[in-house]
Amino acid sequence: MLILDTFLIGLSSGAIYALMALALVLVWRSTRVVNFAQAGQAILSTYIGYEVMNRTHNYWVSVPFAIVAGAAIAAFVDAVLMRALEKRSHKGSVSEIAPVIATLGLLGLIRSLTGMIWGNAYLQYTSPASGKGYEISHHTIPFSPQNLIIVIGALVVMGVFAAVFKFTNLGLALRASSFQPEISRLAGIRVDRIRTIGWAFAGAAGAVAGALVTPTTYLSPNSLDLLLVSGFVAAVIGGLDSLIGAVLGGLILGVGFAFILQYIGTSVTFSAAFFILIIVLFLRPRGILGSKIGRRDA
Amino acid sequence: MRKSKSLSALIFFAIGLFLLGLSNFVDELRAYQGAQVGIYVIAISSIILLTGFSGQISLGHGALMAIGGYSAVLSYNHWHFPMLLAFTFGAAVAALAGFILGMAAARLSGPYLAGTTLALAVGLPSLANQFHILGGEQGLSFDIGEAPKWIADKTGGDFTQYKWFFWISVTCTLFTMWFIKNLLQSRFGRTWRAVRGNPSAAALSGINIGRSKVLAFTVSSALAGLAGALLAMILGLVAPMAFTLTLSFTLVTGAVLAGVSNLGGSIIGALVLVVIPEITDAVATHLGGSEKISANLPGLITSVLLILTVIFAPNGPQLHKRNKSGKAKTQ
Numbered sequence: 048m049l050i051l052d053t054f055l056i057g058l059s060s061g062a063i064y065a066l067m068a069l070a071l072v073l074v075w076r077s078t079r080v081v082n083f084a085q086a087g088q089a090i091l092s093t094y095i096g097y098e099v100m101n102r103t104h105n106y107w108v109s110v111p112f113a114i115v116a117g118a119a120i121a122a123f124v125d126a127v128l129m130r131a132l133e134k135r136s137h138k139g140s141v142s143e144i145a146p147v148i149a150t151l152g153l154l155g156l157i158r159s160l161t162g163m164i165w166g167n168a169y170l171q172y173t174s175p176a177s178g179k180g181y182e183i184s185h186h187t188i189p190f191s192p193q194n195l196i197i198v199i200g201a202l203v204v205m206g207v208f209a210a211v212f213k214f215t216n217l218g219l220a221l222r223a224s225s226f227q228p229e230i231s232r233l234a235g236i237r238v239d240r241i242r243t244i245g246w247a248f249a250g251a252a253g254a255v256a257g258a259l260v261t262p263t264t265y266l267s268p269n270s271l272d273l274l275l276v277s278g279f280v281a282a283v284i285g286g287l288d289s290l291i292g293a294v295l296g297g298l299i300l301g302v303g304f305a306f307i308l309q310y311i312g313t314s315v316t317f318s319a320a321f322f323i324l325i326i327v328l329f330l331r332p333r334g335i336l337g338s339k340i341g342r343r344d345a
Numbered sequence: 346m347r348k349s350k351s352l353s354a355l356i357f358f359a360i361g362l363f364l365l366g367l368s369n370f371v372d373e374l375r376a377y378q379g380a381q382v383g384i385y386v387i388a389i390s391s392i393i394l395l396t397g398f399s400g401q402i403s404l405g406h407g408a409l410m411a412i413g414g415y416s417a418v419l420s421y422n423h424w425h426f427p428m429l430l431a432f433t434f435g436a437a438v439a440a441l442a443g444f445i446l447g448m449a450a451a452r453l454s455g456p457y458l459a460g461t462t463l464a465l466a467v468g469l470p471s472l473a474n475q476f477h478i479l480g481g482e483q484g485l486s487f488d489i490g491e492a493p494k495w496i497a498d499k500t501g502g503d504f505t506q507y508k509w510f511f512w513i514s515v516t517c518t519l520f521t522m523w524f525i526k527n528l529l530q531s532r533f534g535r536t537w538r539a540v541r542g543n544p545s546a547a548a549l550s551g552i553n554i555g556r557s558k559v560l561a562f563t564v565s566s567a568l569a570g571l572a573g574a575l576l577a578m579i580l581g582l583v584a585p586m587a588f589t590l591t592l593s594f595t596l597v598t599g600a601v602l603a604g605v606s607n608l609g610g611s612i613i614g615a616l617v618l619v620v621i622p623e624i625t626d627a628v629a630t631h632l633g634g635s636e637k638i639s640a641n642l643p644g645l646i647t648s649v650l651l652i653l654t655v656i657f658a659p660n661g662p663q664l665h666k667r668n669k670s671g672k673a674k675t676q
Contacts, residue, residue, distance in 0.1 A: 081456040083463070131656050144402045147459045148601055149655045151404070155594055155648030162641035272590060276467050279460040315475065318468035324461055325449055332452065 052189050053309045054302060059194035061301020062201035066256035067278025068285060068293035069208065073249035076225040076288050077242045078129060080146040086275035087157030088124065088250055089257035090268060092117035094161055096258050097172045097266060106174045106262070113258040114251050121250020125243045128153060161268045169270075174262035197259045204255050205294055208248065212290070221245050273317065277304075280324045286334025295335060357523045364515045376507040377579065378619050383514035384575045385615030387521050389599040390608060391568035394525060397606030398534065399561035400541035401450055405462030406569045407593030408469040409446075413439035413570025414577035414588070415479060418487045428489050432517070435574035436567045443566020447559040466593040470585035484584025487577045489513075510579045517575060521568060525608060528564070537561055591644070598651045604658075621646055 067085065074082040082088075096113030100106055132149050176192040212218035224231040224238040225245065232238050256278075257271060264270060281300045285292025300323065307319050327334070364379075371379070388410065395401050403409075417435030420426040426434060446465070450458050473479040491506060528534055536557045539547040548554050577583040599618050603610030622643040629639035 075456070079456075081460055083459070128652070128656075135656050143400070144396065144459075144605075145655050147402060147456060148597060149652055151594055151597060152648045152651035152655065155591075155598075155644055156652065159641040159644035159648060163637055163645065166637045167640065269590070272467055276460075276464045280464065283457070283460065312475075317471035321461070321464040321468040324464050328449060328453065328457065328461065332457075 048186070049309070053305045055188060055190040055194075056308075057302030057305030058298070059190065059197045059301070060304060061298040062198045063256050063260045063274065063297075064277045064281040064300050065294045065297025066201050066204060066252050066259075067274050068281035068297045069204070069290060070249040070253040070256070071278055071282045072285070072287060072290055072293040073245055073252070075282070077221070077245040078125070078146075080129070080150065081279065082124075082150050082249070083147065083275065084124065084150040084153035084157065085249070085253050085278070086271040087154040087161075088117060088120045089253035089274075090161055090266075090271050091120055091157050092250070092254035093172065093257035093261050093266060093271075094165055096254075097165075097170060097261075100172065110255075110258045114254045117254025117257070118247040118251040121253070122243050122247040124153065124250075125246035129246075130239070158268045165268075167268060169265040169267050172258075172261045172266045176262075178263060193259075193262055197263075200255055200259045204252055208252075208290065211248075217241075217244065221248075273320070276320050280320050280327070283324060284327050284334055289334070292334055353526065354523065357519050361515060361519045365512055373505060373507050376505070376511040378623075380507065380510040380514035380575075380579050381619050382612075382615045383511075383518035384572050384579070385596075385599060385618050386518050386611050387568055387575070388572035388596050389603055389611040389614045390521065390525055391565040391572065392596055392600040393603060393605060393608055393611055394529075394568070395561055395565040396600060397604075397608075398529060398541060399537045399558055399565075401558060401562060402459050402597075403450075403462045403562075403565070404459055404593050404597060405446075405465035405469075406565075406596050407588045407590065408462075408466045409439050409443060409566045409569040410573030410576060410592065411470055411473075411583070411585075411588035412442050413573030414583040415473070415485075415573075416570070417574035418485050418577055418583045419478070421487065421489075422485060428513075432571060432574045436571040439570020439573065440563050440567035443569070444559065444563045446566070447562025450562055451555045451558040462593075463590075466590050470588045473585045480584070482585060484582045484587070486582045488581060489578055513578065514575055517571060521571065522608070522611075525568075529608065533557075533560065595647065598647050601651055601654050617650070618647070 067089075070085050070089075071081060074080060074085070092113045095116040096109040099112040100109035103109065128149060129146070132146060174193050174196070176196050178191045178193050180187045180189050180191050182188075210218075212222060220231070220236045220241045221244065223234070224236050224241045228238050231241075256274065260274065261270070277300060278297075281296035282293050283296070284299055285294070285296030303323065304319060307315060388406065392403065392406055395403055413435035415435075416438035417431045420434045421428065421431040446462070449461065453461060473484065474481050479485070489509075491504075491509065529537075536547070536552050539550070539552060540554050540557050544554055547557075573588070576587065580587055595618060599611070599614035601614075602617050603612075603614030625642035625646060626639060629642055632638070
């Protein structure tokens with residue numbers, strides 16, 4: 048029973064990690080940048096959802112707003128910041144790390160902006176779904192209606208992504224332009240525009256993660272930092288350029304975390320991500336579903 | 346070569362005397378900020394050494410500073426190490442941690458390394474809550490005491506605590522800068538630049554790339570550890586709150602503002618980092634702003650500066666100019 052309980056805890060946190068990992072992987076595939084600002088973008092969209100909820104008093108109305116905001120923010124970041132960066136700093140001694148630093152700057156910018164507007168205090172972004180676990184034959188399982196919503200929400204996002212990528216022209220263009228930008232351009236795909244759309248999808252996934260997970264915790268300018276790290280670790284487990292890998296990585300990490308918490312202790316949460324990452328990078332640096340290119344050439 | 350080395354040592358010595366003398370003419374707050382600048386200079390140089398000369402990135406130097414700070418404080422409080430030895434011990438433990446991390450880092454390229462060190466920066470400070478000896482959320486106090494009597498007597502009695510911090514910080518900073526400057530001119534410095542410029546060519550010339558990267562990471566970590574110990578000194582304590590993710594980001598910002606392959610720029614970067622909160626405080630109070638604004642304005646400005654620098658002068662303000670003469674190409 049304990050094992051099943053732990054597994055259920057891991058399932059819902061794993062779904063959130065998977066969403067964050069999806070956001071990181073989508074951006075990585077098209078732009079070859081790990082978007083550290085993703086946590087900031089998700090926080091900003093969650094704050095927007097929070098504002099909408101304060102006005103309408105309805106969580107379900109606020110979530111779509113947050114998702115649209117997340118997509119718009121991401122598209123804006125790509126169209127303005129990333130393009131400027133590519134145009135200007137493609138050569139020179141820091142060209143390799145310039146995108147990483149720019150996304151960090153953006154993360155800092157969004158954190159301070161949200162702090163200025165909403166303050167650094169912990170806010171409550173509550174969902175009508177109860178956070179109390181279901182009761183099955185006098186045993187309260189650690190899986191609440193909100194957890195169920197998280198899992199369903201993540202499944203819906205994954206389903207939509209899978210459908211778009213598999214069955215639509217847009218999905219084909221997205222796949223082609225991240226796989227072979229030059230040839231895609233020759234084939235008539237507007238690679239830049241497609242890339243911005245890809246960023247919007249990533250932003251939406253991050254926004255869903257933020258809007259769904261925040262009711263189980265609290266909202267503050269840096270409340271998603273740990274999620275960023277977990278999402279990155281999940282993405283690396285999955286191979287960093289595989290969407291299915293990101294989902295699997297998220298689930299593996301979520302369940303793994305849950306078992307570590309259960310059997311080792313809650314105080315190791317933060318450092319566990321680091322050690323898992325190191326172990327993965329030593330044992331299988333290209334992840335479970337990553338391409339064969341080694342990390343050094345990536 | 347030998348002559349220029351002794352000359353540069355002399356110059357460093359002169360700067361040191363000048364700064365120490367200067368401390369007699371400034372008030373307490375400035376002395377404290379001077380000590381802060383010194384610490385930032387060391388920490389930023391450690392990143393410049395790593396990123397600008399060895400081509401590796403670290404978002405986790407705040408965590409390495411924490412390791413240095415905690416080790417120094419523990420050795421000072423528990424084993425009663427003398428102050429200088431405690432600082433050295435802090436640097437040594439951080440170097441060891443950096444060596445282990447560097448082994449992993451040498452196998453990773455940009456984004457992976459950034460993510461791994463980021464995970465370290467997020468994860469490590471919370472370890473303090475797990476081990477009783479590290480003092481949990483409150484941290485451990487660190488009191489190095491007043492300046493020795495003979496120094497106080499020599500300078501005329503009025504020797505305050507902050508001035509003493511300033512003296513220690515300046516001495517350590519100058520020593521560090523002198524050390525790095527020589528290191529970069531040595532075989533190791535040339536090796537790092539070679540690896541950074543063209544790894545394949547460097548490997549063909551017989552350079553062990555992995556070893557060179559690990560060494561750079563180790564040295565850089567030792568410097569970060571020293572900076573962490575000094576930070577603990579001026580704060581009077583070590584606590585997880587002192588070594589947040591923001592600190593790591595701040596250091597990267599300072600290094601980028603300095604121009605990542607320009608050691609002298611670390612002074613500019615450090616000054617900017619110390620001056621910005623000062624200015625924004627003034628601006629915020631002038632605007633009658635709330636605490637929300639004044640607490641977040643420094644972060645906002647440094648972030649904007651970071652983004653603008655990366656887009657418009659990615660190699661730092663100074664190197665940009667030198668590039669035209671083609672001199673900087675070797676870096």
